[in-house]
Amino acid sequence: MGRAPCCTKVGLHRGPWSIREDTLLKNYIQLHGEGNWRSLPKKAGLLRCGKSCRLRWMNYLRPDIKRGNITPDEDDLIVRLHALLGNRWSLIAGRLPGRTDNEIKNYWNTHISKRLRSQGTDPDSHKKLPEPPQESKKKRNKKGNNKEKNMLETEKVKVHNPKPIRVTLSSFSMSRKSRIFDWSTRANHGTSSHEGERQLGTEFVDIISQYSNLKDGGNDNDNDDVRFLLGDDDQDHGLVINGTDLECQSHVQKLYDEYLELLKTEGDQLQSDSFVESLLI
DNA sequence: AATGTATTCAACCGCAGTCAA
DNA sequence: ATTGACTGCGGTTGAATACAT
CATH class of the missing domain: 1.10.10.60 (Homeodomain-like)
Structure with missing residues (x-):
């Protein structure tokens, strides 16, 4: 389909963001939350298109953005x-x-x-x-x-075992575009009132911990970093796992196990392919 | 110091998926 | 079933910066 670019409207700013614009956007989102990008600029007093605001927030202003070099x-x-x-x-x-x-x-x-x-x-x-x-x-x-x-x-090819990652339950989703089963990591915050989800979260921590113990003989500070973050009402996700859905839980566990196994295995393309296949539902 | 060239990365563009009317 | 608004994604661009001569 495609759409006309939204930044061609006369009078809208383009290019690098000023400190003032950043402040306006940040303040607005802190007060009203993300979303409704189309109407956000007007409400926030910004002469930008919604797309530009979203991009600026996602790539630069979000509080959980990690700064510094890639490790x-x-x-x-x-x-x-x-x-x-x-x-x-x-x-x-x-x-x-x-x-x-x-x-x-x-x-x-x-x-x-x-x-x-x-x-x-x-x-x-x-x-x-x-x-x-x-x-x-x-x-x-x-x-x-x-x-x-x-x-x-x-620079030589260094092999690093993956660190346990922090995940949010609701980010186990069917991506709109790729239909990849997504267990995105999120950098911060979140609590949940759903005990079922919390339980599934604990199970995941166990999986990660077990893997870590297996890898390092149980002496791994990285375990301290394992936290299962719950509670995120991101509406974009098509599938939110219900804590009582045992079938779904076991499926997720199986996939995650497979994922970790793959990361342990150097250059096994066949397995990689089957893993990716399994993600494509 | 001046100039030319390469590199980096924030921002933009266009497309595609989803959803509601 | 169709249409249009909205959103998110990946590819690309170009200004700023770093580096070499």
């Missing part, structure tokens, strides 16, 4: 998740608390993609390229790109 653990997880999910940045971002899809997409394009190529791996398929890249073909060699040279010398 090696995050880097490794991005590579693994990309191998499983492809360019589904929002899904990948959902598993990296505090990181946005835009940030991960940019990081992939500017860092990981180049690094994989320099290591002789096709960043799209994650398969080995036929021939290692020829130094003479490098665009910037003439000028001596020290940064890239250092990267080639120092």
Whole structure:
């Protein structure tokens, strides 16, 4: 279908956001919450289109955004998740608390993609390229790109076991677009009054803890980071797991087990494929 | 110091899915 | 069944910055 761009209206601001605009948007959302992006700018006193407001909030102003460089653990997880999910940045971002899809997409394009190529791996398929890249073909060699040279010398394929992630129940969802069963991580807050959901949450913590214990002999500080966050009435999710739905619970557990198993296994494309298949309902 | 080139990343664009009328 | 509004996603752009000469 498609729609006419919403930013073409005369008089609307475009480009970088000013501090004043940020403040207006933040204050409005703190008072009234997210959503209704179309009408938000007018109500908030902003000369921006709703789309622009949403983007600014999601990628920059949200309180749970994590600042700073991508850590090696995050880097490794991005590579693994990309191998499983492809360019589904929002899904990948959902598993990296505090990181946005835009940030991960940019990081992939500017860092990981180049690094994989320099290591002789096709960043799209994650398969080995036929021939290692020829130094003479490098665009910037003439000028001596020290940064890239250092990267080639120092960056090796490091394997990091995944850290337990924080998840919210209601983010187990059927994504609108991809129909991927999504257990997005969320960075903060949330309590629930639903005991059933809480119970399922505990079960998940157990799964994660057991995995961690198995991995590290039970001596892992990362366990401290395991918290199952409940209570999020995000209306966008098509499927909210009911705590009493045992079938659904076991399905989620099975998938999560499989997911962790996959992350343990280096380069097993067949398993990856079957895992992805299982997600595509 | 001046200039040219490469890199980064915030923001934009267009498309597609969902839902309500 | 159709239409249009709304939202979210992935791809792309371009200004700002970093780096090399």
